Amino acid sequence: MTTGRLAVLSNVNMNMVIRMLQKNAQVYEAEGYGNELGTLLNPQSSYHAYHAEITFLIMDLAELLEHDLDPVTAEQKIGNWFRTLEGCLPQEGVFYVSDAYLWAVELAVLADTGRKSQLEGIWERELRNLQQKHANVRSFPYRALAEHFGEEKAFSPKMWYMGKVLWGMEMQSALAEQILYRAGLEYRTPKKVLVLDLDNTLWGGLAGETDHTPVVLSEDHSGLAYKNLQRVLKIMQSQGVLLTIASKNNEADAMEILEHHPHMVLRPEDFAAQRINWDPKPDNIRKIAEELNLGTDSFVFFDDSEAEREMVRQMLPEVEVPEFPARAEDLAPAMVKIYETYFAAAVITGEDREKTAQYRANAGRKQMEDRAGSFEEYVKKLEICLLPVDPKEHLDRLTQLLNKTNQFNLTTRRYTLEQMRQITEDTKKRVFLYQVTDVFGDNGIVAAAIVDTAGELPEITDFVMSCRVMGRNIENAVIDRIEQQMQEEGYTVLRGRYVPTAKNKPVETMYDRLGYRKTDSTPEGTCYEIVLAERPERAYWLKENLYD
Structure with missing residues (x-):
């Protein structure tokens, strides 16, 4: 994956993360830590001589606040940091600034349980304002990584005391992976169209058999797994992914569920194109591509049938065909992975959010x-x-x-x-x-x-x-x-x-x-x-x- 020339600046020790990154990318050799703004302010610094294409500012909020948890002081310190950053922010290159996760050992005895989110909220507000004013600023999802591991695995007091390394090894590896992933998004062209089957994909069971066996789609058990898949798809659609249908069904039976089932998250208007018939799926995919006026090399096909997946691979090799999970509970996580692998973009524009309506x-x-x-x-x-x-x-x-x-x-x-x-x-x-x-x-x-x-x-x-x-x-x-x-x-x-x-x-x-x-x-x-x-x-x- 192309990543460009990277730089990682921080107010804590990132040397181990930088070493991990250097196995896969060109990365700036930072001169210590804790002087990220000074590095940016000094036009003679080795950072500016390096000409980074993508810079990651991974900031620890507790250190930036000098562990002063007073909200008034936090407003001043965070505001000053962002004003200084904006004043020295180069126009060239892309800048990822970490979002907020406040961790410090003393928080465990803080009686004000809302203080942590209050201080994090100040950082988030300033970061949003900076993004709105500068098209080359992005948010780096630091918080999601910390929440994924949990505080006990994410943070390491032992490493901190030894060398101002804030995180455990797994968290450091995840930070390096996420930095490479975000850098890669800046250079790749995402896929545009997701082609979906219906039976045993968007819902469990068969549309034409509802009189005898209702389809599986509900707020509990495996029905909830299918509903959660649709929830993921709905967000993907709102972020520019064109959802389409290629399903072997009687159209009236399928449309009855799409239009009226009480647990359907996706409705007909959420799909840019539909082919619900008994024709071969490669033919229907070609027709969808013709209708949308898009190349089939921008398509991803998601279907529970191994035979259908293999037919598409053979007849339309340019279409991406990921494997289908064996268990219903894995549907939503599998779709998240598909989004990250094929559809995620560095920036989601207003055009992206209106894409389905435009194609319809x-x-x-x-x-x-x-x-x-x-x-x-x-x-x-x-x-x-x-x-x-x-x-x-x-x-x-x-x-x-x-x-x-x-x-x-x-x-x-x-x-x-x-x-x-x-x-x-x-x-x-x-x-x-x-x-x-x-x-x-x-x-x-x-x-x-x-x-x-x-x-x-x-x-x-x-x-x-x-x-x-x-x-x-x-x-x-x-x-x-x-x-x-x-x-x-x-x-x-x-x-x-x-x-x-x-x-x-x-x-x-x-x-x-x-x-x-x-x-x-x-x-x-x-x-x-x-x-x-x-x-x-x-x-x-x-x-x-x-x-x-």
């Missing part, structure tokens, strides 16, 4: 398209609005769009968040970012382009568009706006480039279609140019133009 709206668009007499009539009825948004205010989404888009991506360049920030600050770069809405709702921020004006001619170095809005000539409108701005800035010629990949075949001839002239072609890519004064009129229908 596409079904309404498809129905409108099928009823329309022509393509033009269909697009006009959509009443599309193309709305420019400020790239600097949507750095996370801009970076995500460039890194996750494969089909409509002319050059398939990938960027870190910091690289993207630098591009938005570069006076030689023009960044175009667009949100698209229509009569069915908000498609979200779905199109981006970057023009580099530093060379002999301005060049469109990047142009991406979400597959959700492909096939509506929106790219024509985007290109028109780019060309118009370049012309207004005094440029007479604009250059574009297409770099072929295994997935961007849909845009191979885009520049030809838009009237650009091919100037050079090699196996590595094709270069195009257009004289801006001679750009052709292109067909697209935006709401702003329909009623002129």
